[in-house]
Amino acid sequence: MKCRVCRGPAVIDVRRHNAAFCRDHFLAHCTEQVRRTISEHKMIGPGERVLVAVSGGKDSLALWDLLQRLEYDVDGLYLGLGIGDYSDESGRYAREFARSRNLKLHEIDLAADFGYTIPEAAAATRRPPCGACGLSKRHLFDQVAMERGYDVVVTGHNLDDEAAVLLGNVLRWETEYLARQHPVLPARSGFPRKAKPLVRLAERETAAYCVLVGIDYIVEECPMAEGNRHLGYKAVLNELERQSPGTKAAFLHGFVDRASPRFASAASEHSLQTCASCGAPTSGEICAFCRLQSRVRAQ
Amino acid sequence: MKVLLRNPRREVEMKGPVTVSVLLERLDVNPESVLVICGDELVTRDARLSDDATVELRPVISGGAT
Numbered sequence: 374m375k376c377r378v379c380r381g382p383a384v385i386d387v388r389r390h391n392a393a394f395c396r397d398h399f400l401a402h403c404t405e406q407v408r409r410t411i412s413e414h415k416m417i418g419p420g421e422r423v424l425v426a427v428s429g430g431k432d433s434l435a436l437w438d439l440l441q442r443l444e445y446d447v448d449g450l451y452l453g454l455g456i457g458d459y460s461d462e463s464g465r466y467a468r469e470f471a472r473s474r475n476l477k478l479h480e481i482d483l484a485a486d487f488g489y490t491i492p493e494a495a496a497a498t499r500r501p502p503c504g505a506c507g508l509s510k511r512h513l514f515d516q517v518a519m520e521r522g523y524d525v526v527v528t529g530h531n532l533d534d535e536a537a538v539l540l541g542n543v544l545r546w547e548t549e550y551l552a553r554q555h556p557v558l559p560a561r562s563g564f565p566r567k568a569k570p571l572v573r574l575a576e577r578e579t580a581a582y583c584v585l586v587g588i589d590y591i592v593e594e595c596p597m598a599e600g601n602r603h604l605g606y607k608a609v610l611n612e613l614e615r616q617s618p619g620t621k622a623a624f625l626h627g628f629v630d631r632a633s634p635r636f637a638s639a640a641s642e643h644s645l646q647t648c649a650s651c652g653a654p655t656s657g658e659i660c661a662f663c664r665l666q667s668r669v670r671a672q
Numbered sequence: 673m674k675v676l677l678r679n680p681r682r683e684v685e686m687k688g689p690v691t692v693s694v695l696l697e698r699l700d701v702n703p704e705s706v707l708v709i710c711g712d713e714l715v716t717r718d719a720r721l722s723d724d725a726t727v728e729l730r731p732v733i734s735g736g737a738t
Contacts (some may be wrong), residue, residue: 374716384714385707393716430734503735533733580707580732584714594679594734604735611704611733 385581388618396585403582406573407439414557416568421524423447424565426514427470427478429463431590432529434470435579436571438586440527441474447527450517452510453482455490456597463591470588479521481513489669491597497669502597505665512662516653518565525566533576535569536621537606539628548639555633562645563654572625673725675699688723695721696729705733 374383376395383393387402394402411417423440427433427449440447451467454460464480471478484490487509489497494505518526535554542550560566571579583590598604613620643656650663659667673688675695686695692708692715708715709728721727 374718383716386716388703431732432734537735575704576734577704577707577732580730581714584707584709584730592678592730594731598735601735604733607733607735608702608705611702614704615702 384585385578387575387578389575389614389622391618400582400585403435403574403578404439404442407436407570408443410556410570410573411443411568414555414568416527416557416566416570417445417525421446422522424479424514424518424521424523424526425449426510426526426528427451427467428529429466429470429591430529431580431583431588431592432531432534432571432576434466434588434590435574435582435586436527436529437470437476438588439582440570441476448477448479448523450479450481450514452513453480453484454506454509455482455484456492456595459591459593459596462593466589466591479517481517483509487666489666493672494665494669495597497672498665501601503601503603506597508661508665512653512660515564516651519563523565524560525568527568527570529571529579530569531571531574531576531579532621532625533607533610535572536610536625537603539625540606540610541602548636549641551633552636552638552640555629572629573622575621673721673723673727676726676728678729678731688721688725690721691717692719692721693717695727699729701729706731 374386374393376383376398377392378398381395384396385399386393423445425437425447437449449471453464491502491506495502514526556572557568610621645654648655648660648663650659653660673686675684675686696703707730710725
């Protein structure tokens, strides 16, 4: 295969674009996709401070690198989840990335700072671990951004992640979740703006980006995610993509462009008050994060 | 050729020469779900892999909290 741009030898093909690229033109392609996404959805304004949620995986490290390339003012936040060797290793990749580029990485350790790990939270709640993990991440990313003056939190959710979430929401007609599924969520009282600049890149492309740039990342899957519903949705979508390239992008971007506004009325407008325990905005007296901590302590 | 697979990590021997597309078909691996790395280089699906090649099929699918 030849590069679509320079006709030199290609190193990766992207079937949904009916294109292949050499290294340099693939990196330029990824950078342009992210630049365009940020601009189209007004994700980051001039001079704004950006906090990237870093896991040590391919998506968040590729995102941090791409935002640097686009000359944004970006710091990282790594959350130690206490998932044994997996967390130890992913933390090493995040720290090494930041150290080698002289970037600022904030760190929070759930066990040391809040007294629980994700496996302990899953056991205490008797729910899948991804629930406690997502809740902890959302709460702490918001908190750090608000306390330290960041304008926007960006995450490495890619095309595959978002298409899989959309499929799950559609299969169950979760209209309230559909109303909130968008590449950017505006800031509101007590919450920073949240954005997903990688929604135009498939995860095969973010992995290729890391390999081609020379970014070391944790390749192994989180042991707690094994067999979860989200991975099943991804497998189904990839089978459709194999048969008809472009299906995932058409599904997700078609939703964002044409269907999303139809669900806006399903978004509930809870009146928010201050959590009596930690001060975060919440619709109840105590926020979900503090309730989770109490349940783990009670075990 | 030697093919390194992950999740779980294992190595299988396959007969070459063969194209990347055919290798993935024989192993029943969806091309959307992996990168194919031969030596240290990413290769496209039409690349021909020799019988003495060492190839990594690196999974790209991650899941979990959203």
